[in-house]
Amino acid sequence: MDNSQNPFSEDSSLSWENVGEGVRRKILAYNADLMMVKVAFETGSIGAIHQHVHTQITYVESGVFEASVDGQKRVLRAGDTFLAPSNIWHGVVCQEAGVLVDVFNPMREDFV
Template sequence: MNSFVHTVFEKTLVADNELPWEVVNDKIRRKIMSYSKDLMLVKVAFEKGGIGTIHKHPHLQISYIASGVFEITINDETKTLKEGDVYFVPSDVLHGAVCIEDGVLIDVFNPMREDFIYT
């Protein structure tokens, strides 16, 4: 993971091709597209087999499946979601994802994820 402070804070017009990918692991990479202290949008690319391990955080999260197929688990419920689908994660609820077909998630957090910014 990169160890730098992101410079997309409160940017209003963001060109995807001007932002670098951050490597999360060998099957997952992400771009912090823009954020303020209250809101953050993150683009996350998964290769087939990539796993967003079960975790929880105090942030509200809503995610749009821009492409691919994912097995999403929230608490004890698991469902296969595909392009165009959405899932919502309340604060402090266990959740995770398994990529079934290469794809991209668009994650929105409230408030912003400070742990994504200062590594």
């Protein structure tokens, strides 16, 4: 799905991958420098606290999430975002079922 040859992707043609209890994701687009991923959470599901070398920006498409970035916690709703710089601990707890859109730089090779 490296979009370097085809710059378009249609959400309806992309499949979900189960990645944890109540959590599934689909890779929307990527090249070597950038990746966008949609992650759907059921109420109560957890995106465990973790860190990685990638810079990450997360956009809340829907739902309510308690986000933690570098020990700071905030409740986020549709339209809100958070930024997790490289190697900073971060994670979420889903308080109301919803979808996050994650953008990574560089792309997450471990996702493909």
